[in-house]
Amino acid sequence: MVIMTQTPAAVVVHVAMFPWFAMGHIGPYLQIANKFAERGHRVSFFVPLKTKDKVKHLNLHPHLIHFIPITMPQVDGLPPGVETTADAAAHLAPLISVAFDSTQDQLSLSLQSLKPDVVFYDFSHWLPSLARPLGIKPVYFAMSSAVSHALLLVPSRKKQMTSVIDLREPPPGFPSSSSIMHQRPFEARDEIWFSSEFHGRMSFYDRLTSCIREGDAACFRACHEIEGPFCDYVSNQYDNKPVLLMGAVLPEATTTIKLEEKWEKWLGGFEKGSVVYCAFGSECELKKEQFQELVLGLELTGLPFLVRLSPPMGCKTVEEALPEGFEERVRGRGVVHGGWMQQQLILSHPSVGCFVSHSGPASIWEALVSDAQIVVVPYRGDQFVVAKFVAREIKIGVEVERREEDGWYTREDVCKVLKVVMDQGSQVGDQVRANHQKWKDFLLTPGLDKAYFDNFIIKLQDLINSK
Template structure:
C-alpha cells in the first residue's frame, strides 16, 4: 500500500558529530520524498548546510541558543567549547525548549527525531506528534550499558561494575580497561550535572530512551546483530534500524585542496598515514608528542590533523624538540579543519589513525584505509572494540591499564601491524577490512534498510 509522505522534525544534540549524521539521514529520507524540518543553532547552520542535498524538502529551522554563564560568548555547540564546558551546552539546549515548542506548533510534524533533548517526548505528546529516539551511538555501547538503571537516589555506578559487562552480554572479547571506566562513572554520577535539570548524562539518556514512541539506531544486523538482539531483550521494545547511513559528498565540492594533492602525490599508493582525532579531542602534551614520535618511528609519510594539546596555543610550540628537522618533508602536522573524506579517498593514503568518533568510523569503513585506533572516551571505546576485537578489521594501540597512556613504540607497532605486507596479523586484518567495506557498499544493503525504516515510521504514525 502506498502511504503518504512523512513530515519529520529533527532536533539533534548540539554537536557537529550529531548534527551531521542526522543530516545524512535526512538526505536518505528526503530522497524518498519525505519532508524534514531540521533544527540547528543559527550560526552553526553554515557549517552543515553544504550537506543538504534536497533543499526543497529539508528546511533548516534556526534556533537561538541563549547565553549561559560560564560559556564563551557565541558558543552554540560542543566544538565551540573546551571539554569541561560541554554540560553547559546541554543547559543552553534545554533552554531552547520553548522556542522548539513554538516551531513544532507551527510545523505540525508527524514525528520528531531527537537524542539528548529528553524533554521532546513530553512536549510532542502535548502537540499530538510521535517521537523517535534516534541514536548514532554504537549498539555495542548501548548493549554494554543495558540494565544499568540509575535513579535519583543512586549516585554512582562503581568502576568495578563498569569493568564487567551485564549478564548475558553477547561477546566476551569486549571489555573495558580500568582507565576507560572513569568516563562511565562520571556520566552515571547523579552529582555530575549535565544540563539544566540536575541530572547526570546517564539519567538524561535513560529518560530519552524510555519516553519515546520508537527507538531507532544507525546500524545494521549484518554487523552488530547480537548486540541489537541483546538491546531488544533488555528494553522489551523493537528497534528501528536505519542501516549504515553512509555519508554522501557535499552538494558543492571544490575537490581536495592543491596543497594536500601536492603533498600526498609525492608518495606511492597506500603508503601515507593520516591521523585525525575530531573537533573535540584535545590530547595532553606528552601524549601529543608520543603520537607524533610514533609516526616518526614508523618511517612512513604522514599527515596529522590535530588540535593543539592542553597548555599549548599552537601546534608549532607543542612539537617535540628537533621533530621538524628529523621528519623533513615526509610529515605534516596541522591544526585547522581538513577535508577528511577527500583525504581518505586519496590513493596515497593507506592508514587512518583515528579516535573512533562515529562520523570518522563511518567515513573510514567505506574507504580503503587500514584502521589504527586510539579511542578517547565513551562510544569511541566500544567502536574500537567492535572493529578490533569482534570484526578483527583494525587494530587498537596498546595502552597502560590504569593511566591509558600510549607510547611512541605502541603507536608505531599498531601502524606497522596493519601496513607491513608480510605481517600475518596484518594480512588477516586487511582481508577482514575489505570484506567489511564490500558489505557496507553492497548494492542493496542501505536502500533496503531505508525502505524498511520508512515503512515502520509510517506504521508508527498510523
C-alpha cells in the same frame, strides 16, 4: 542480506530533527535529513541561530529541508556567542547542556506550529513529553553505536553504578564474550561525567537511558549483519522497544568535489598504500604529552604521515605543541595540520594505506569502505567500546596498547601497531585486512544502502500510523 525490491509508499512524511548542540551531532543528523529529502520527504531542522550558516552548505535539498533557528538562552558562565560544544572549551559542556534544556519553550511552540509526523532527538530527554500530546511520534536517534548502547546504556547497568564505574564485566545476557570489555573503559573524568550529576542535573547515563525509554522507538546507524545481536539486546532491555536500523548511511561518492590541491599534490608524491593518515575528530582535545607521544610514534615508523588533530590542551596551535626538532626531522614526509580536512577524500586516495582513528562511529564507517588499514586509539567515552568491537569482535583493525594503571600509551606502542598492520606478510595485518575487505564488499553491495534506508522509512511510516 537485506536487499529488497519494495519501496516506501508514496506518502510524504514530515520529519523534525533536534540534535544535541555539537557539530558531531548536527552533521550526522543533517546527513540523515538529506536522505529523507532525496525521497521527497519534508524536514524541519532545529539548529542554533548562528550555527545555521556554518552548516547550510550541507543542506543538499533546501527546498525540502528547512532550518528552524533556535535562540541560545543566556546561562551564567557561558560566554556570549557560544552555541555548540565546538565554540567553547570542554569544561563548558555542562553549561551548554543547561542552555540546551532551556530551549523547551521554543521547541514546544515550534512543534505546535509545524505539527510534524515524527521528531528525532538525542540528548533532549524532555522532548517526548512535548511531542506526544501533539500526536507527534518521538524517536530517539542515537549518535553512538548499538554495541555501545548494549554495553553501557541498559537498565541492568544501573545496579553496577558506583562512584567509579567498573564495566569490566558485561551486563546480564550481553550478546558477546567479555573480549570487547576494556580494562579501563573510560578516563577518570569520563567515569565521573557518565555516572554523576551533570551540572546539578541528571547524570549523562540517566539522561540517555531516559531518552531511550521515553521514545516510541530507537534508531541506529547500523546494519543487522554487523550489530544485529546488540540491537536486539537493547530492544529486549527496554521492554521490546522498536529498534529501527538505517544501515551504514554511507557518504555519497562525489565526482564534483575534488581533494584540495595542496593535499592532492602532497599525497601524490608517495607510493600506493604507504601513507598513514591520523585524525581524531574536530572536538578531540588531547593532553599535550599524549599528543606528542602520538606524533613521535608516527615519526618512529619511518613512514610518510598526514595528521589532522586539534591543538592539545593549553596550546593555541598544533605547531607550538610539536616536540622540539620534530618539524625539521620529518620535513618532506610528515605533516601535522590543525585545520579541517576532507577526510572522505583523503581516505579514498590511493597513497593512504592506514587510518589512525579515535574510533568515532562515523569515522569507522568511512574507514570500512576505504582500503586503509584501521588502527584505533580511543580518546573518551564510548570510543573505548567501539575500539574493542573493531579490534576484538569483528577484527577489522588493531588497537594501540595502553598501560593498565593509567591508560597511557607511548610512542613505541603507536609505532609497534603501525608496523604490524602496514608490514606485508604480518599475520595480524593480513587477518584484519581480510576481515576489512569482507565487510567493505558487503557494505558496497549494489543497492544495499538504499534498501536499508527505504526499509527504515517503511518501518517509520508503520510507527507513525500506529496508535
